[in-house]
Amino acid sequence: TYWFLPHSTAYPDLRQHNNCMASHLTPAIYAKLCDKSTPNGYTLDQAIQTGVDNPGHPFIKTVGMVAGDEETYEVFADLLDPIIRERHNGYDCRTMTHPTDLDSSKLHSGRFDERYVLSSRVRTGRSIRGLSLPPACTRAERREVERVTVDALAGLSGDLAGKYYSLTQMTDAEQQQLIDDHFLFDKPVSPLLTCAGMARDWPDARGIWHNNEKTFLVWINEEDHTRVISMEKGGNMKRVFDRFCRGLKEVERMIQEKGWEFMWNEKLGYILTCPSNLGTGLRAGVHVNLPRLSKDPRFSKILDNLRLQKRGTGGVDTAAVGSTFDISNLDRLGQSEVQLVQTVVDGVNYLIECEKKLEKGQDIKVPAPPKGN
């Protein structure tokens, strides 16, 4: 029989590939890691499958691998450490520590000019320690993630009181309302996710929870165990971040009461499925109107130096509509939640100042890049 052929016959063909995994998986690293598995049985071939199946794009470098469980980051550290270094600006998880700070009172100047900023949003992910992640979880584990999370959310009160809508049980009317509110998530179609096994058993144990005010939303068992989103129309990022931190801490307290905890360690911060979301897993952003600035040839450079990225208003890999952009933080790991949201606040305020200057025919300046970049 042939299913234990030597390693050289199993090293993937990555010659046409442009992703972080392909950049760092040498034949030597492959040979060293290919026979290992995490205690739950997750293997290297499984972790890299998405990157093998999706060669990537010359302009957009995807990560090209996922974690099947918390231990993936340790067992396959020889491959993941360099990927994390590349993806997170040289962050060396063997020597550095990641700061976690969910004290939203430290945020200043978090209210934007609403003539420009249409909406504000902060999202992150959380994984339940002891249960495998979406690429590897069994149906029982996925159902347990749902149970633990829904149980905790049912304990929220006041402005956070809300309701859970299971994807398998929701009524047609509920489904339509969730679509109208732009809350409903679909079965993933992106091959980056499907090749990693994240759509298995859909829609079993998937669902959406949101508070009655529709400003705090939790996705269950999509790309991560949970995705937590705080949002509202307008420019009050301070209030969005307050609610974000408060909600997260409440949910954490609830699960701890039942003996569970989030996956976290001081080297990598919060552990999530995709290495790109390690650390804070946080993307804080606004939909902002910048008709003049967005046409200025210095726009991209300004964003870069402010450590911000632009996306279309449909989210990742969409185009901008008119001159309204989704502007958010680039970084995830190595800085705290407070620091990253402050970066977005300062950066967006700077962009608005530039837009105002251009309105008055004044010139704008490209800000200096942050120290160390």
Added chain:
Amino acid sequence: MAKNCHNDYKMKFSGDEEFPDLSLHNNHMAKVLTKDIYNKLRGKSTPSGFTVDDIIQTGVDNPGHPFIMTVGCVAGDEESYEVFKDLLDPIISDRHSGYKPTDKHRTDLNFENLKGGDDLDPAYVLSSRVRTGRSIKGFTLPPHNSRGERRTIEKLSIEALATLSGEFKGKYYPLNGMTDKEQDQLINDHFLFDKPVSPLLTCAGMARDWPDARGIWHNDAKTFLVWVNEEDHLRVISMQQGGNMKEVFRRFCTGLLKIEETFKKHNHGFMWNEHLGYVLTCPSNLGTGLRGGVHVKLPKLSTHAKFEEILTRLRLQKRGTGGVDTASVGGVFDISNADRLGSSEVDQVQMVVDGVKLMVAMEKKLEKSESIDDMIPAQK
């Protein structure tokens, strides 16, 4: 063994906690799988590490259609059919007209046993084709195999096909490495196969590492074609324009037997046993794995009230000219054998030949506005 680790971990959870939600499903697997069967099988795995959850994943992820009954499971290796027989035997019975675990399947690749087949009217029968699949013993199947295995299968196939001569002399085109010109030519010849997009196949893991070790071989005359590492290890196709099914079948049998001979010489037989015949990835292709068919013009017969009944009685099925799950264009249908297991290759091609001959005769009658009532066949 690393491959079994995950299943050992999964056994921590109870069968009830792991049992899939099949309440919206309409496929053979969903109809057969009970909690009892699941509990009995979930602790097992084949020697290469394939488990019952691996077998059923495609059926869990693809609930199916109220009118079209898919199989809803795949084999990961030859041993799947033995280790998981409590699940697969009833599915095989449902799919293959009551085939029993004790039944024996007859293989007959002697083309001389086919009667007729060289006189189908080319004014109606536009093209003729016979295809089957073959799995190489000792390797796991496309849902489960590793890059190393797949590459070795490709290497062995290239070596075997390179020994063919005469009418079978040909060339191999690896998917990863063909020139643009070669690719265009293969597309024009309708030979090129794509990365599977059907979720029936992708959810079963058959598109992993695409296009690594996949390719197409065909003879110089473009009448004999082999696909390597698509849905099965090998898919073998004999075809030509017109209605000479006899010739197509002769070439099919001759070519297949030559290929098998070469593999055997290198100590790699095909997966076969006297109960299931040729062992392939999908349980629907067990037995002969053979689909013999024609593209035939039946504009009047296809709109006749008894068309479906005639097909059923003749043990034939219709498809559109794009193949499975496509619609017919201009009254032209793909008509092929419905059976795979429990009858031989000769039997199945004979049914196509006889059935199509009858249907063309019916079409001609309908053209003259004559009745076909006395031609309706008995159930075969």
